[in-house]
Amino acid sequence: MSREQLAVQKAREAFLTGISKPLEYRIKQLKNLKRFITERATDISEALRKDLYKSENATQMFEIIGLEGEINLAVSKLAEWAAPRPVNKNLLTISDDVYIQPEPLGVVLVIGAWNYPIAVTLQPLVGAIAAGNAAVVKPSEVSSHTAKVMELLPHYLDPEMYQVVTGGVPETQELLKQRFDHIFYTGNSTVGKLVMEAAAHHLTPVTLELGGKSPCYIDKNCDIRIACRRITWGKYMNCGQTCIAPDYILCESSIQDQVINEIQKCIQEFYTNDPKSFADYGRIINQRHFKRIMALIEGSSVAIGGDGDESECYIAPTVLRDVKSGSKVMQEEIFGPILPIITVNGLKEAIQFINEREKPLALYIFSSSSKVIKQMISETSSGALLANDCLVHFTISDLPFGGVGNSGTGRYHGKYGFDQLSHLRSCLIKKLNMEGVNRIRYPPHTTEKLRWARVFLLKQVNLARWRQMAQVALLAALAAFVVKGYKGTCIRPEPDGTDITDWFMQSHDVCSQSQVIHTSVQKGACVVMQRYK
Ligand SMILES: NC(=O)c1ccc[n+]([C@@H]2O[C@H](COP(=O)([O-])OP(=O)(O)OC[C@H]3O[C@@H](n4cnc5c(N)ncnc54)[C@H](O)[C@@H]3O)[C@@H](O)[C@H]2O)c1
Numbered sequence: 014m015s016r017e018q019l020a021v022q023k024a025r026e027a028f029l030t031g032i033s034k035p036l037e038y039r040i041k042q043l044k045n046l047k048r049f050i051t052e053r054a055t056d057i058s059e060a061l062r063k064d065l066y067k068s069e070n071a072t073q074m075f076e077i078i079g080l081e082g083e084i085n086l087a088v089s090k091l092a093e094w095a096a097p098r099p100v101n102k103n104l105l106t107i108s109d110d111v112y113i114q115p116e117p118l119g120v121v122l123v124i125g126a127w128n129y130p131i132a133v134t135l136q137p138l139v140g141a142i143a144a145g146n147a148a149v150v151k152p153s154e155v156s157s158h159t160a161k162v163m164e165l166l167p168h169y170l171d172p173e174m175y176q177v178v179t180g181g182v183p184e185t186q187e188l189l190k191q192r193f194d195h196i197f198y199t200g201n202s203t204v205g206k207l208v209m210e211a212a213a214h215h216l217t218p219v220t221l222e223l224g225g226k227s228p229c230y231i232d233k234n235c236d237i238r239i240a241c242r243r244i245t246w247g248k249y250m251n252c253g254q255t256c257i258a259p260d261y262i263l264c265e266s267s268i269q270d271q272v273i274n275e276i277q278k279c280i281q282e283f284y285t286n287d288p289k290s291f292a293d294y295g296r297i298i299n300q301r302h303f304k305r306i307m308a309l310i311e312g313s314s315v316a317i318g319g320d321g322d323e324s325e326c327y328i329a330p331t332v333l334r335d336v337k338s339g340s341k342v343m344q345e346e347i348f349g350p351i352l353p354i355i356t357v358n359g360l361k362e363a364i365q366f367i368n369e370r371e372k373p374l375a376l377y378i379f380s381s382s383s384k385v386i387k388q389m390i391s392e393t394s395s396g397a398l399l400a401n402d403c404l405v406h407f408t409i410s411d412l413p414f415g416g417v418g419n420s421g422t423g424r425y426h427g428k429y430g431f432d433q434l435s436h437l438r439s440c441l442i443k444k445l446n447m448e449g450v451n452r453i454r455y456p457p458h459t460t461e462k463l464r465w466a467r468v469f470l471l472k473q474v475n476l477a478r479w480r481q482m483a484q485v486a487l488l489a490a491l492a493a494f495v496v497k498g499y500k501g502t503c504i505r506p507e508p509d510g511t512d513i514t515d516w517f518m519q520s521h522d523v524c525s526q527s528q529v530i531h532t533s534v535q536k537g538a539c540v541v542m543q544r545y546k
Pocket residue numbers: 124125126127128129133151152153154155180181182185186199200201202204207221222223224225255256257346348374416421
């Protein structure tokens with residue numbers, strides 16, 4: 014049996030004991046995960062410095078804080094997320110218990126990428142643990158030092174339930190042959206297709222957190238200085254190796270020079286005149302990627318930077334001007350510190366340019382006009398859209414993080430991660446009494462029964478609203494009784510707000526002799542009272 018097979022088998026056996034059903038167990042594991050990132054902070058920082066030349070503070074700021082926040086949120090909200098979720102019912106099921114019960118899926122395979130190797134590997138794990146799954150974690154071999162630190166995870170987490178498998182492509186491929194209950198993959202779209210193919214063999218659902226070219230449109234009607242500060246930060250952070258980095262700029266040719274000028278000033282301000290010697294400017298992950306990125310510059314004119322040092326995997330913050338849509342740099346996700354500017358004739362052309370390409374993971378627009386922003390939102394599609402900023406949506410746990418189309422499928426962060434790795438089981442608990450109500454669904458299917466079925470099935474019941482309306486109606490009835498001395502009350506809430514008085518008078522034989530004397534007690538409610546005979 015291979016190491017990979019063994020890891021999956023162990024995780025499955027542990028899962029089947031039911032150990033992760035109690036929420037206390039999951040909370041303990043989440044807290045242990047937090048202990049891992051706290052106690053191993055130095056090992057983690059050191060590994061990331063070696064892998065990507067990230068400074069200790071940058072690691073804390075862009076990898077650890079977010080992860081810690083996700084753990085804290087899951088710990089504090091788990092009881093709420095895991096609780097049964099009552100749903101609206103129809104009249105046919107009004108007396109039943111109808112709810113969604115989130116339940117663990119089983120064994121989840123988490124395949125991480127190298128660019129934020131802690132965040133994109135352990136944040137999915139937070140969702141997996143919170144949802145009560147076992148997991149096999151496969152860190153990226155490309156960030157090899159960080160992968161080594163991840164091997165310490167079983168010292169913190171339940172070592173049976175949570176397995177770490179390190180290795181490269183052959184190990185990942187061996188893992189992908191195994192049967193999982195969900196595969197959560199972060200990485201490029203090409204491998205994403207292989208993952209989906211392997212998953213299809215076992216009909217395993219997948220989450221694919223992929224990348225692509227995220228466009229950034231700068232409207233001439235905006236504060237270009239501020240826009241360029243935010244874009245410079247979003248682009249050159251982690252040396253451009255960020256899945257949601259602005260890949261290229263679209264703007265009118267009239268502002269191109271100003272944009273270049275402002276970005277130049279920001280590069281100097283953020284990274285000094287000598288980014289190569291500056292502690293907070295990163296490095297390209299390896300020489301393969303160094304060569305790939307440098308080659309992308311070919312054929313375009315360099316406005317800023319353009320130089321690199323292969324021995325150090327250093328590429329200067331670079332801007333390319335007047336880039337043609339057919340140029341090399343526009344054929345693939347850059348994933349490096351090269352920022353091409355493509356000029357367009359305004360918003361309409363920018364939208365067309367974006368829509369002619371794959372749906373991006375993120376779409377950025379800088380504009381002072383809410384009309385322009387709204388038009389961009391309504392006429393394009395992307396995993397996320399940000400106006401007047403970059404990247405920060407990643408920090409909001411209440412926003413689903415994920416792509417659409419070529420940039421990915423599925424979502425996570427916060428409750429979305431919990432739901433993504435849970436089975437949302439539909440539950441309906443009926444009692445064995447009140448069989449009479451079911452007559453309308455049993456043969457023979459008469460026209461009369463069909464009429465009733467329409468009423469019973471098409472009327473949605475919002476119980477909270479029902480209760481509220483019933484209270485108001487009862488009060489009204491009481492008032493009427495006191496004032497006028499009426500004999501009885503029959504209350505008919507109508508949750509969708511339409512006037513059901515006609516229907517009620519025509520079809521409800523119990524009340525057929527009643528007289529509607531008070532309607533619209535509240536929008537959607539009516540009270541039917543019988544007069545003394
Ligand atoms: N959407 C997101 O959250 C997100 C986050 C980070 C990175 N990304 C994207 O990931 C990409 C960069 O990462 P990468 O793909 O270079 O990472 P990578 O090379 O580390 O690959 C990711 C994982 O896939 C495995 N893998 C690689 N080739 C494989 C193959 N042929 N068969 C099976 N498994 C294989 C690796 O072992 C690794 O664990 C970019 O496109 C980036 O945008 C997306």
